[in-house]
Every structure is written in C-alpha cells, then in structure tokens.
Amino acid sequence: MKILFIILVLTQGLFANGSIGGFDLMQLAPIAVVFVIFYFLIMRPQQKKAQAHQAMIKELRKGDRVITAGGILGTVDKVINDSEISLEIAEGIKVRAIKSTVNNVVAKTQPANEPSKQIKNDSEKTPPTTAAAHKKIPTKGPAVKLATKKPTPKSKSE
16 A cells, blocks of 8 residues: 555656656656565565575485474475475374475484584593493402392292
8 A cells, every 4th residue: 555655656746747758767766765675675585485495395305304384293204206205194104295395394314424423522432342341240249149049939838
C-alpha cells in the first residue's frame, strides 16, 4: 500500500505542469532507493539462505541425522542419487525422501578420509599391551586365594 502511494505521488509530480516534458532524473531517485533497500533487506538474505541450504544438501552422507520439512527425524541410510536419499526413521523402517525436503542436519558424521579431531593425551597415545595394564591384579595375598577358589555347589539337604 505504501509503494502504491509513493508511485502515485511521483506520477503527480511528473504531470504537475500539465505537460510531459521536462523529465528530471532526480524523480527516479526515490524509486531507486526503494529498490536498493528492498534488495539488501529481502532478496540478498534469501539468496544467502538458499545457497547455504544447497551446500548442506550437497554434503549429506550416510549416518547424518536430519529433520525433513514434514518434521520427520531420521538417519540418512543411503544417498540414492543427486535428488533422493533413503532415511531410516526407526529401526528397520526406511523411507525415500527428496533431498530438498531436508531442513536441518542435527548431527553430522565424520568423513572416512578425515582424521579424528580429538586431542589425545600422552598417556592415551601409547596403548597398554596387556590386560594387566588396565587392571591392577594382585599377585600376592588373600585376594589371589579368593579369586582362585571355586565355589562348591550346595546340595539339596543343606
């Protein structure tokens, strides 16, 4: 409604003298400003959002947890082709979905060729070689006797 009012005011200014002659370039400046504001406030953010969505869809892979436009939460079971994926929505229940209906990726899986980004401590870098390194097994004392003693089955008379 405001745009219609602005156009009406501008056209009245064009024909104020009763003639079409005397066109001034400054009369188009307000319309140009409106279009620039329209571009930066509405069109540009929508284009960026669409590009981000396209990039997210291209990066979908097996194991990603996603939410579709219909509100279905599932795990990508298989990327069928450029436009379709197979979603596992429950254990053993798979559905085919169009990639563009994926609204959000809840959890990403790590690609097989990328190393894990976890920071390891010095103690974690050298794995223990025996089970004794994980558990402290006593070699002397009463604990050894308790561990080696086998329980005897109780008879029915006891």
